[in-house]
Amino acid sequence: xxxxxxxxxxxxxxxxxxxxxxxxxxxxxxxxxxxxxxxxxxxxxxxxxxxxxxxxxxxxxxxxxxxxxxxxxxxxxxxxxxxxxxxxxxxxxxxxxxxxxxxxxxxxxxxxxxxxxxxxxxxxxxxxxxxxxxxxxxxxxxxxxxxxxxxxxxxxxxxxxxxxxxxxxxxxxxxxxxxxxxxxxxxxxxxxxxxxxxxxxxxxxxxxxxxxxxxxxxxxxxxxxxxxxxxxxxxxxxxxxxxxxxxxxxxxxxxxxxxxxxxxxxxxxxxxxxxxxxxxxxxxxxxxxxxxxxxxxxxxxxxxxxxxxxxxxxxxxxxxxxxxxxxxxxxxxxxxxxxxxxxxxxxxxxxxxxxxxxxxxxxxxxxxxxxxxxxxxxxxxxxxxxxxxxxxxxxxxxxxxxxxxxxxxxxxxxxxxxxxxxxxxxxxxxxxxxxxxxxxxxxxxxxxxxxxx
Numbered sequence: 001x002x003x004x005x006x007x008x009x010x011x012x013x014x015x016x017x018x019x020x021x022x023x024x025x026x027x028x029x030x031x032x033x034x035x036x037x038x039x040x041x042x043x044x045x046x047x048x049x050x051x052x053x054x055x056x057x058x059x060x061x062x063x064x065x066x067x068x069x070x071x072x073x074x075x076x077x078x079x080x081x082x083x084x085x086x087x088x089x090x091x092x093x094x095x096x097x098x099x100x101x102x103x104x105x106x107x108x109x110x111x112x113x114x115x116x117x118x119x120x121x122x123x124x125x126x127x128x129x130x131x132x133x134x135x136x137x138x139x140x141x142x143x144x145x146x147x148x149x150x151x152x153x154x155x156x157x158x159x160x161x162x163x164x165x166x167x168x169x170x171x172x173x174x175x176x177x178x179x180x181x182x183x184x185x186x187x188x189x190x191x192x193x194x195x196x197x198x199x200x201x202x203x204x205x206x207x208x209x210x211x212x213x214x215x216x217x218x219x220x221x222x223x224x225x226x227x228x229x230x231x232x233x234x235x236x237x238x239x240x241x242x243x244x245x246x247x248x249x250x251x252x253x254x255x256x257x258x259x260x261x262x263x264x265x266x267x268x269x270x271x272x273x274x275x276x277x278x279x280x281x282x283x284x285x286x287x288x289x290x291x292x293x294x295x296x297x298x299x300x301x302x303x304x305x306x307x308x309x310x311x312x313x314x315x316x317x318x319x320x321x322x323x324x325x326x327x328x329x330x331x332x333x334x335x336x337x338x339x340x341x342x343x344x345x346x347x348x349x350x351x352x353x354x355x356x357x358x359x360x361x362x363x364x365x366x367x368x369x370x371x372x373x374x375x376x377x378x379x380x381x382x383x384x385x386x387x388x389x390x391x392x393x394x395x396x397x398x399x400x401x402x403x404x405x406x407x408x409x410x411x412x413x414x415x416x417x418x419x420x421x422x423x424x425x426x427x428x429x430x431x432x433x434x435x436x437x438x439x440x441x442x443x444x445x446x447x448x449x450x451x452x453x
Contacts, residue, residue: 002031002032002033002051002052002053002151002152003031003032003033003118003151003152003153003167004029004031004053004153004155006155006165009029009153009155009165010155010157010163010165012029012055012073012078013027013029013155013156013157013163014157015075015078016055016057016078016081016082016157017157017158017159019078019079019082019083020059020082020086020159021086022059022060022061022085022086022089022159023060023061023062024059024060024100024101024158024159024160025057025058025059025060025082025085025158025159026057026058026101026156026157026158026159026162027055027056027057027058027156027157027158028055028056028058028154028155028156028308029053029054029055029056029154029155029156029157030053030054030055030152030153030154030155031051031052031053031054031152031153032051032052032150032151032152032153033049033050033051033118033150033151033152034049034050034051034052034148034149034150034152035047035048035049035050035120035121035122035125035148035149035150036048036049036125036146036147036148036149037125037126037128037129037146037147038145038146039129039132039133039143039144039145039146040144041142041144042133042136042137042142042143043133044126044129047122047125049122052071053071053073054069054070054071055069055070055071055073055078055081056068056069057069057070057081057082057084057085058085059082059085059086059088059089060089060098060101061086061089061090062094063094063095063096063098064089064090064092064093064094064095065089065092065095065098066084066085066086066087066088066089066090066091066092067085067088068081068082068084068085068088069081097332098332099331099332099335100160101158101159101160101162101309102158102160102162102309102310102311103160103161103162104160104161104162104163105162105164105296105310105311105312106312107164107295107296107312107313108286108287108295108312108313108314108315109287109295110166110286110287110292110293110294110295110313111287111292112166112167112168112169112170112193112286112292112293112294113151113167113168113169113193114169114193114194114195114196116194116195116196117149117150117151117169117170117171117192117193117194117195118151118169120149120171120195124195125147125149128147128173128198128200129145129147129200131199131200131201131204132145132175132200132201132203132204135201135204135205135208136177136204136208139208139212140180141177141178141179141180141208141211141212142177142178142179142180143175143176143177143178143204143207144175144176144178145173145174145175145176145200145204146172146173146174146175147171147172147173147200148171148172149169149170149171149172149195150169150170150171151167151168151169152167152168152169153165153166153167153168154166154167154294154308156296156308156310158310162310164295164296164310166294166295166296168193168292168293168294169193169194169195170191170192170193170433171190171191171192171193171195171198172189172190172191173189173190173191173198173200173203174187174188174189174190175187175188175189175200175203175204175207176207176392177204177207177208177210177211178211178453179211179212179215181215182453183215183216183217183453184210184211184212184213184214184215184216184405184453185210185211185214185391185392185393185453186206186207186208186209186210186211186212186213186214186371186392186393187207187210187232187371187372187391187392187393188203188204188206188207188210188232189203189232189372189431190203191430191431191432191433192430193291193292207392210371210392210393211393213393213395213402213405214392214393214394214395214405214453215405216404216405217394217404217405217406217407217408217453218396218404218405218406218407219406219407219449220368220396220406220407220409222409222410222446222447222448222449223445223446224443224444224445224446225366225367225368225443225444225446226364226366226367226368226423226440226441226442226443226444227367227368227369227370227440227441227444228357228360228361228364228367228368228369228370228397228438228439228440228441229370229438229439229440229441230357230369230370230371230372230438231428231429231431231436231437231438232371232372232431233370233371233372233373233390234431234436234438234439235431235432235434235436241373241376241432242373242376242386242413242415242418243350243415243436244432245376245378245384245386245415246384246415246416246419247282247318247345247348248344249261249262249381249384250262250318250324250326250327250328250344251327251328251329251344252269252271252327252328252329252333252334252337252339253329253330253333255269255270255271255327256268256269256333256337259381259382260381260382261381261382261383261384261414261416262324262327263382269327270324271324271325271326271327272323272324272325273323273324274321274322274323275319275322275323275324275416275420276319276322276416276419276420276422277322277419277420277421277422278321278322279321279322279351279422279425280319280321280322280350280419280422281317281319281320281321281350281351282317282318282319282348282349282350282351283315283316283317283318283320283348283349284313284315284316284318284345284346284347284348284349285315285316285347285349286313286314286315286346286347287315288347288349288435290430290435291347291349291430291433291434291435292347293313293346293347293433294308294313294346295312295313296308296310296311296312296313297311297313297343297344297346309331311331311341311343313343313345313346316342316345318345318348326342327342328342328343328344328345329341329342347433347434348434348435349428349434349435350428350434350435350436350437351425351428351437352425352426352427352428352436352437352438353424353425353426353427353437354427355424355425355426355427356426356427357426357438359426360424360426360438360440361397361400361401361402362400362401363400363424363440364397364400364440365398365399365400366397366398367396367397367440368394368395368396368397368406368444368446369393369394369395369396369397369402370390370394371390371391371392371393371394372390372391372392372393373388373389373390373391373411374388374389374391375388375389376388379412383414383416384414384415384416385412385413385414386412386413386414386415387410387411387412387447388410388411389408389409389410389411389450389452390408390409390411390450391408391452393405394406394407394408394409407449407450407451408449408450408451408452408453409446409447409448409449409450410446410447410448410449410450411444411445411446411447412445412447413444413445418439418441418444421441421442421443421444422439422440422441423440423441423442424439424440425437425438425439425440426438426439
């Protein structure tokens with residue numbers, strides 16, 4: 001019962017709304033199945049599968065709102081939850097920024113669901129893990145990895161007539177491979193909507209190659225270097241990456257209140273200004289077949305925010321040829337400013353070039369190849385300055401060839417500066433539910449060495 005059809009979900013939502021005595025009421029019904037398998041030191045350590053179905057009711061009286069949740073769906077439990085939400089709303093203080101709920105909306109036809117992923121079972125996870133572990137064992141390498149698959153749905157409805165439904169699937173896989181002496185480390189990650197497009201063996205072979213090649217790393221002096229950043233260095237994790245930090249900062253209110261890199265001295269925003277290299281174009285599109293996403297969002301949310309008020313996700317160009325073209329708005333802030341309330345993106349697609357990673361290496365006289373970053377932390381939110389460390393395969397390039405592995409660095413860099421020091425863009429690949437290209441960047445700032453492998 002974890003995945004309800006559109007009609008099944010609407011039947012429950014309509015029943016809940018029929019109990020309402022509030023001025024306004026909204027219902028969020030969601031559920032799904034999530035499975036996972038984890039391994040370390042070439043052996044499975046944990047695996048599991050869970051299902052969940054829950055319903056949240058928000059009642060509103062004037063500008064007072066209250067929310068109650070339930071995971072029991074008999075009539076008495078549903079009505080009790082509505083009464084509880086109304087009780088909380090009457091006790092709550094007024095929200096001066098409350099905006100009335102939306103009425104009926106029209107959504108794009110997005111399809112972020114694959115039946116092959118929804119059918120994943122423990123046997124499939126075991127085979128995918130074997131395909132990753134077997135080559136490592138045969139090559140005297142040690143692997144640690146994690147795979148998580150999910151199929152889920154979200155349905156919305158309110159007393160104003162809004163009705164929305166979406167179902168989606170995803171698989172995320174990552175593996176770290178170490179040499180027997182622990183001196184070499186490699187990493188690879190993949191994420192897909194359709195599991196038929198995932199090969200844990202192919203991904204692991206990339207990590208194995210990096211692990212072998214990264215042993216006996218040499219120390220280079222910190223400083224400014226030309227770097228080639230693989231996609232995993234740019235966006236392996238939406239919660240910890242330079243590009244995700246930048247995309248999450250394209251918010252109008254924080255910019256207008258002086259809390260953002262997009263704030264203009266003396267007031268206002270830098271919307272419409274050219275802040276990046278002219279080759280930088282980034283847009284979002286929930287219907288993109290390579291990275292399909294939910295057709296609705298809002299509430300400050302999307303993949304780079306939280307919650308959903310049912311606003312339609314559309315194709316939005318955020319940066320075009322280096323110029324900031326759009327900012328996201330909450331409905332309150334958009335109403336205050338008299339503009340369209342654009343929700344934060346559910347995905348983003350960064351345009352690139354046609355070069356492969358190998359082509360970019362061949363064209364580099366001197367530089368450093370970075371597999372990925374980790375432990376990224378903010379330093380200055382108004383310039384988007386971040387610090388972090390390289391990890392799992394960092395290599396010195398000379399005359400178009402990888403010469404030797406180098407010890408890991410700590411960096412201090414801003415994606416704004418980084419995207420102004422662009423030398424080349426490669427072919428975009430899927431990473432973290434988005435499309436990003438590898439990049440060659442000049443004058444990337446490494447501040448110190450790290451002895452960690």
